[in-house]
Amino acid sequence: FGAILGSLITGFLFLPRLGVQQSLLLVATLNLLMMMYLFRTGDYFTKTLRKMMTVVLAGVILVVNMGFPSDLLDRFFMRDSTGQKDIRKLLYFEEGLTDTVAVFKDNYGALDPDAKRLVTNGVSMSAVNFIASRYMKLLAHLPIMLVDNPEEVLVVCFGTGQTTGAAAVHPKVKAVDSVDLSGSVVRAGNVFSSQNYNALKNEKVNIILQDGRNHLLTTQKMYDVITSEPPPPRTAFTVNLYTKEYYEVAQKHLNPGGIVAQWIPLHSQGKQEVFMHFKTFLSVFPHAIAWMPVANEILVIGSD
Structure with a gap:
């Protein structure tokens, strides 16, 4: 039951509303909080060690939620796709319900400095340029x-x-x-x-x-x-x-x-x-x- 419920919540709630990265952070945080609870209430280690581990886990939770940039996974989006682009030219990125959409600045030089390209699910779909x-x-x-x-x-x-x-x-x-x-x-x-x-x-x-x-x-x-x-x-x-x-x-x-x-x-x-x-x-x-x-x-x- 837990596996079915987890897949439904992830697919219909977490991913559409939070995206991949924030969903992963949320799941990781929930797991770490569960570990903290077990260390605080369990009796498998000494009381001192349990307190130390609780402090360590609290620190890990803070690092995970505050130390990672919000666009950490964006750099991997185009890495292996057929529409591969330089992530430094990324102008827009969104993980939608039906697709993942990105807009990149295209390199046409002085001929068309405002050229851009629309990429969906890693595939170049359309573009804005003089052609x-x-x-x-x-x-x-x-x-x-x-x-x-x-x-x-x-x-x-x-x-x-x-x-x-x-x-x-x-x-x-x-x-x-x-x-x-x-x-x-x-x-x-x-x-x-x-x-x-x-x-x-x-x-x-x-x-x-x-x-x-x-x-x-x-x-x-x-x-x-x-x-x-x-x-x-x-x-x-x-x-x-x-x-x-x-x-x-x-x-x-x-x-x-x-x-x-x-x-x-x-x-x-x-x-x-x-x-x-x-x-x-x-x-x-x-x-x-x-x-x-x-x-x-x-x-x-x-x-x-």
């Missing part, structure tokens, strides 16, 4: 400019917030629903505020913590533009945002004359996979056009 920002903002600008009255916009996956922010700056746009599964990713968007038009402070923007496909399955709202930039399809749990079924659900939530925009990454995929993406998209939205604003990134915009 990546171009296509992310175009994911909003292009479809919105192709619609006569783009009043309601849905952005699937908040990421760095650049697509969401770019959509909200259009005068004709009245509301932007931005859907992301990770609250940690959304909160990290404040670090990118200078590049995402301060999206999280924009009154037009409505953040929805939900899976993009499930949001479309459960909402009754209709949109003029639906733009989608999920992680690459080889990333765990994101392939459902590249399927025919997803596009069909999106189609049902388009107002007459509405447009869907989809990001298709060329990197980490072969030619056959890319062709499959196009074929799947065209099966639902036969009137489509593809843009390649930067190398290895394609934006497909279509309607039925």
Whole structure:
């Protein structure tokens, strides 16, 4: 029973609220306090030795709780990950319910001194730089400019917030629903505020913590533009945002004359996979056009 209760408390209380390091410190402190109690009440050593050990353990508890820096484990976060970065450039770090999120300063030198990178669970997911920002903002600008009255916009996956922010700056746009599964990713968007038009402070923007496909399955709202930039399809749990079924659900939530925009990454995929993406998209939205604003990134915009 104790093992089951401990795993439940740790998984649903300690880790979400305290994080890994503070949870470890709390458990260590509880164990040390238990040892102090046993030394004080037990009879297996002399009374003098028990008092000495109690004082020693009290000192250890103070050192453990006051002597360790609060970011002690941060330096190990990226050490062995595929998105390895220099910990000295860490700008933001959060252990969330669904993922561990970090923002690093990127090294583009004088060409782009404000470049940053978003890393989730040790994998580089998105970035703010003069190359990546171009296509992310175009994911909003292009479809919105192709619609006569783009009043309601849905952005699937908040990421760095650049697509969401770019959509909200259009005068004709009245509301932007931005859907992301990770609250940690959304909160990290404040670090990118200078590049995402301060999206999280924009009154037009409505953040929805939900899976993009499930949001479309459960909402009754209709949109003029639906733009989608999920992680690459080889990333765990994101392939459902590249399927025919997803596009069909999106189609049902388009107002007459509405447009869907989809990001298709060329990197980490072969030619056959890319062709499959196009074929799947065209099966639902036969009137489509593809843009390649930067190398290895394609934006497909279509309607039925």
